[in-house]
Amino acid sequence: MNEMMKAVRLHAFGGPEVLVHEDAPRPTPAAGEILVRVRAAGINPPDLMLRDGYRALPPEWRPNASFPLIPGTDVSGEVAAVGAGVSRFRAGDEVYALVRFPAALMEGSGAYAEYVCVPATEAALKPNALDHLHAAGVPMSLLTVWQFLIDQGHDEPNPFQAFRHRQVALAGKTVVVNGAGGGVGHLAVQIAKWQGARVIAVASGRHRELLRELGADEFLDYTQTPVATRVRDADLFLDAVGSPDLERCIPLIRPGGALFLVNPLGFAGQAQAAARGVQVSSLQVRSHGGQLAEATRLFDDGILRLVIDSSYPLADAAAAHQRAERGSIQGKLVLRV
């Protein structure tokens, strides 16, 4: 008989109330996988989208779900067992991972649970400088920034565009980070600074102090000042929001500059950008243990910080999703397992 564990499962799509904390079979690692005893699970926008049945996506992208499913992609915990052929990790190692993304986009990666199986190639030793709560906030947001700004790390087709995403040189450049207070944004500010850029952070006023501490050279409160009145000749505008009116930002980017869209759905400014000579590009983040291992060094060297907005016990995943839906997140939301 299968051993059991606690997990948060979906038996139907819907609001936060469909997240049910209950017993579920404990998974066993297949060849090439590790079984992780989850200590914390990070929350990301795709978790909410999956819970909701991906209603925001075009119909052909929506999941054909087979319930029950366990959402959640970001974990930090200890290796409890290793599957056949795994030599890079041992039981007891403290690891973190973005689990099966986007491979399990439609069925859930299983992180909202006491145990989850993770392909060994997707995991890395977690930073010693971070406890599990903070480490669980890292994977998806960090890898998103890394793949947009540093290295894509794979040659898989890009679901958002026919061409490969190209990073731009950042040293000495002016980079605007829109949505700078959120999970992706607060890491983008730090990584752009680490690369030598001058960073203009755009967020609501509550994030001002934090973003200054994280190294932003300028802070713009978009609720008080239209960004268009304060930015000129940006080399790169990284939108980490998915704002519907991003076309307004194109004239703020210098000809030959770039607009990176972390959430490209609904963007309608392609022609305007092309006319100005602005490169518009996006990508979908992918699991990548090697890139997380590089990030581990940056956290341990004190170059990066991970900020927690708030944390909730696994059993209160519904409350965590309600918090996420209220928006204005500062850093990350995390479940304590």
Ligand SMILES: NC(=O)c1ccc[n+]([C@@H]2O[C@H](COP(=O)([O-])OP(=O)(O)OC[C@H]3O[C@@H](n4cnc5c(N)ncnc54)[C@H](OP(=O)(O)O)[C@@H]3O)[C@@H](O)[C@H]2O)c1
């Ligand atoms: N392409 C990919 O593979 C990928 C990967 C990860 C995430 N994403 C997408 O990237 C987006 C951000 O993800 P996340 O995890 O960072 O979300 P998040 O933690 O919720 O952060 C979003 C931030 O945007 C700010 N914001 C909201 N409206 C704004 C506006 N009009 N102007 C400027 N800032 C605004 C919010 O706070 P304030 O309003 O208080 O400033 C919040 O801090 C989501 O749309 C997500 O789906 C895409």
